[in-house]
Every structure is written in structure tokens, then in C-alpha cells.
Amino acid sequence: MYESFYGLTKKPFQITTDPSFLWMGKKHREALSTLKYGVMDNKGFLLLTGEVGTGKTTLINRLVEDIHGKAYTAKIPDPGLSKYDFYRMVSRYFGLPIEVRTKSDFIEPFSRFLNDAHEEKKSVLLLIDEAQRLKHDLMEEIRLLSNLERQDAKLLNIFFVGQSEFNSILLQPENRALMRRITITYNIDPLDQAETCAYIRHRLKTAGAGYDIFSSAAMEAVFDFSRGYPRQINIICDLAMFFSSQVSRRTISRKIVDQCRERISFSVDELPSETRTNHRAPAPTNHYQPAQRNRRRWLSAARVLGAAAVLLLIGSGVYFLPDPLKDSAGQWVRETYRTYFPGSGNPSAMVPTVDSASPSANPGDATAAPHSPPLVVTPPLADAPALRMPNQPPDLDLPDTADARPRPAATAAPSAASSEPPVAAVKSSAAELPDPADAIDWLLNKRKQELSQ
CATH class of the missing domain: 3.40.50.300 (P-loop containing nucleotide triphosphate hydrolases)
Structure with a gap:
């Protein structure tokens, strides 16, 4: 591009490793002879x-x-x-x-x-x-x-x-x-200033230059930029020869080299200005993490442990309460349960049951028809809660003792050879069942005797 302007046969500062442009300085001759000896x-x-x-x-x-x-x-x-x-x-x-x-x-x-x-x-x-x-x-x-x-x-x-x-x-x-x-x-090692000038002259002479294209000040500026590295010397010298040919100057001055140096983004072994005169902000220590939704923010370890501690305290307090307080608390719980759930009580304590396997323990307390299974009334359990009586019981015409009531005729137990069980006979006809009023009278009479004692 600029060879004809300077009268050159080829470009002197190509980046390629052309052996014809090899400049053998003292260091390079020593290196070449040493390596050649090692190989041979x-x-x-x-x-x-x-x-x-x-x-x-x-x-x-x-x-x-x-x-x-x-x-x-x-x-x-x-x-x-x-x-x-x-x-x-x-x-x-x-x-x-x-x-x-x-x-x-x-x-x-x-x-x-x-x-x-x-x-x-x-x-x-x-x-x-x-x-x-x-x-x-x-x-x-x-x-x-x-x-x-x-x-x-x-x-x-x-x-x-x-x-x-x-x-x-x-x-x-x-x-x-x-x-x-x-x-x-x-x-x-890199070249010194004298070797840099000799390197530039050697390449120009090899390319066919008939005079010193670079002035002494220009070669000094080339060394200041390249610090003696041959590749950087080639880069800035080639650019300087191009700009000098554009302004029709056959001799390259220091000013042209300085202008070319401004157009090159960096120089060898020179730290960026921001690291020499300024201080970079420290890198963040915390790394970015995407936000994660916590669907149970109310449920934390501290709250769970607190709730467990409260439950443990309540349970231990109840365990160490005196027995009278425990009985009062149990009575209050049972009364509250019957108040809000009246239909869920235990009917076994109030409904008479029929024992079909054995005769009545007290045949005088129940009335049964001939040839019918005796009525067995099961008293309430000892640990069952007491019946709640009204403050003023109704005026009932009850006999003083159970002996005043007419005793029914004793009935024999059903034969073991009977083909059908007694329960089936009870269920066969509703008229054969004993009157529930007798059972209620018996319960009221028994309750009255317990209160009088």
C-alpha cells in the first residue's frame, strides 16, 4: 500500500515470521547457537x-x-x-x-x-x-x-x-x-533502546529502503511505546509508515509516532489507568439468589417450640392437680358435653335390657307374661355418673317397699331343647314385652332409697 511511496520492495514490518527479516542481535545469536548445540x-x-x-x-x-x-x-x-x-x-x-x-x-x-x-x-x-x-x-x-x-x-x-x-x-x-x-x-529478553533502533534499520534495509525513514526521535518514541518487544515494534512502525504516507512525508517524526500511539488502545507492560490512579469498588460479597415464596411464614421453628412448651406445661399441671380438683374438672366436662350433645349419651344406663340366657335375678321386681322370657333390668354402673334429679321431684304414689307390689307368678326358664332362642320370642310380638313404666318405677324407687341412706 505504501511500498511505492518509500521505494520499498515489500512491507518491512509484517507480523508474520518471515525468516528473511530475522535480526540476529547478541541475545538471539547466543540463543540460536545454544539451541543448535543441544539438538545436534x-x-x-x-x-x-x-x-x-x-x-x-x-x-x-x-x-x-x-x-x-x-x-x-x-x-x-x-x-x-x-x-x-x-x-x-x-x-x-x-x-x-x-x-x-x-x-x-x-x-x-x-x-x-x-x-x-x-x-x-x-x-x-x-x-x-x-x-x-x-x-x-x-x-x-x-x-x-x-x-x-x-x-x-x-x-x-x-x-x-x-x-x-x-x-x-x-x-x-x-x-x-x-x-x-x-x-x-x-x-x-526484550530489546533495549540501541537494539530497537538497530532492529528498525535492519528491517527497513531488508525491505529495500535507501535512507533512514524513521528519525532518531521517532525510533526513541517507538521504544517508549514497545518497551523492546519486537511484535509491538512492528505494529507501531507499520502504522506510522501508513500515516506518514497519507500526509506525504517521507521521514517519520516523533509527532507522527505519538499520534499513532494514541490510536492504539494499549501499550506493552502498562497497567490501565484505572488500576494505577483509581481504586475499583470491591466486588459484592453476596451473590444474587432468586426470591423464594414461603407459603407457611407463620410456621417457624420458634413458634412450634413455643407451642410444644405450652402444651407440655399444661399437661404437667393437669397431671399434678389434686384428685378433688380432677374429679370436679371431670364432672364439669361431662356436664358440658351432655349440655351441648344431649343425644350422644350412653343409653345402656337407662334402657332396660333383656337377658335371654338366664332367668331374672329378682323375679319379683318385673312383670312378665306366662311363657315369656323374664325381664332383667341392669342397674347403672358404679362409676357411671349419677342421674340428674329435679330440685322438686314430682308427687308420685309409690308403695313404700317393693314387697307391697303384687308379685308375678314365677316362670320357669326356657327349655334348653327349644328350637328357637328366647330372643326371637321377644321380638315376635310387641304385646309380650314388659311395661317400661315398671322399670322406671324401679329406678326411681332405688334412687329414693339411696338418697334416704
Whole structure:
């Protein structure tokens, strides 16, 4: 877009990892030589770490290019895989015709491949990029792959490339076995101001620039923004070259870099202003909970316990009352019950019953017709309540004693050989039943005798 304006053959600050734009500073040359030595000497596990945008991927691409023809390489760009997917990807990148269904399907052919490479005097390098995404179970599988070795040489080199937090992952107790097998480590630091200026000039020269497009003040402003991270250098330099071409300025000044910096939402390693100068409100400690309807709000534990305590107190008080008070209370309850429920009394105490199994205990107190079962009047029970008498009993012409009444003729008990029971004979005719008035007279006479005593 702006290449022709500056006389360039291609854009110098692309985000892609183009090996032709690799700038080998002192730190990068040291890292490259160290890692190349570890691979070619079969050191086993290697580790390269650095912050985001420090040029790790560009460096390992240069490493692969330098050892081309001397080693078999396979690069896993994203290790967030399952165990068998990892084995399938390794087989495909090494060019092995393996259909992985079980672990043995992968281990046996891969072991033969490593031995064949050793016979050819070639190293085998497995590159795992973004190593901070590795899970513990997959890290254990990778560690076990390093056991495929000979007594005199390592057959597989495993190269971890990740961000700085991968060091903390390795320090966890469950990963200490893998950490102790790493023989070579290197960490890439950001560039300083002098290296940033050399980096910008190198990229512009590689793209075909014939003069210094960025002024010294502009490159200083680029370093203030990027803090030496190559990726951020590429972002702001590319934007500055675009804006400078729009205003037809072939030399980029500090003012243009500052204007581009305002259009970028954030800078590297710079905290947001709200966390540096302001204090955020604390997060709420109580979480939202939907309202729940309580259909029995009146029924609570305190009320239930209170009601139980009151009932217990009343029951214990009644239990310890003196017997006279208990009798008075019982009499009052019975009288109240008869007052409000007059038809629900016990009729057995007032209605005469007919005993068909045996003759009358007092045949002179009842009158019965010949050949009829005797009338047996059952007196009221001793614990039954006393009959309520009016204040002034009616004037009745009653004999003084029961002997003054005419005695009926004694009747014999019904024969046991009778085919029909006496009860059936009583129910056969209503005229044969005794007169109820005699029973009432007997009851009144008995009550009068009890009162006179």
C-alpha cells in the first residue's frame, strides 16, 4: 500500500515470521547457537521461554532452517490435544504411515524410526510450540517418549517453546520429573533502546529502503511505546509508515509516532489507568439468589417450640392437680358435653335390657307374661355418673317397699331343647314385652332409697 511511496520492495514490518527479516542481535545469536548445540549433540530436553512478542517463533524457524538435512524435525503448533491425537500428529509430521488406535500402534513403529535415524547419523527433533498449554497427563506421555533411547545416545530431542509462565508450570510438584530432565534452557529478553533502533534499520534495509525513514526521535518514541518487544515494534512502525504516507512525508517524526500511539488502545507492560490512579469498588460479597415464596411464614421453628412448651406445661399441671380438683374438672366436662350433645349419651344406663340366657335375678321386681322370657333390668354402673334429679321431684304414689307390689307368678326358664332362642320370642310380638313404666318405677324407687341412706 505504501511500498511505492518509500521505494520499498515489500512491507518491512509484517507480523508474520518471515525468516528473511530475522535480526540476529547478541541475545538471539547466543540463543540460536545454544539451541543448535543441544539438538545436534542429542541433549534430550531443551527449553526456550520468553514473553509474548519477543521473537521465539522466528528464532525456532531459523533453527529449523539451519539444521535442515541434519535432523528430522516435527513441529506441534498447539499441544492442547488428547493423548492419541498427539500421537497421530507426531506420526503425520514425521511422515510415518501409522494408524494410531492404541499406544502400542505408535510406540513400536516410532521406536524403529528413531533407530533408523540414529543409523543414518541424523538427529530427531520434536518441537512443541505454546508449551504453556500442555496438560499434566500429556507432559507425562512426552516424558515417557524420552525413554526411547540407547545406552550410548539419546534418540529423541524434545524442544519446548513457551511463554515465561511455563517455568512456573514446570516447578509444580507433579511435573518435577520432567523438569529434572531438561538439560538446556534459554530465556529471550526484550530489546533495549540501541537494539530497537538497530532492529528498525535492519528491517527497513531488508525491505529495500535507501535512507533512514524513521528519525532518531521517532525510533526513541517507538521504544517508549514497545518497551523492546519486537511484535509491538512492528505494529507501531507499520502504522506510522501508513500515516506518514497519507500526509506525504517521507521521514517519520516523533509527532507522527505519538499520534499513532494514541490510536492504539494499549501499550506493552502498562497497567490501565484505572488500576494505577483509581481504586475499583470491591466486588459484592453476596451473590444474587432468586426470591423464594414461603407459603407457611407463620410456621417457624420458634413458634412450634413455643407451642410444644405450652402444651407440655399444661399437661404437667393437669397431671399434678389434686384428685378433688380432677374429679370436679371431670364432672364439669361431662356436664358440658351432655349440655351441648344431649343425644350422644350412653343409653345402656337407662334402657332396660333383656337377658335371654338366664332367668331374672329378682323375679319379683318385673312383670312378665306366662311363657315369656323374664325381664332383667341392669342397674347403672358404679362409676357411671349419677342421674340428674329435679330440685322438686314430682308427687308420685309409690308403695313404700317393693314387697307391697303384687308379685308375678314365677316362670320357669326356657327349655334348653327349644328350637328357637328366647330372643326371637321377644321380638315376635310387641304385646309380650314388659311395661317400661315398671322399670322406671324401679329406678326411681332405688334412687329414693339411696338418697334416704
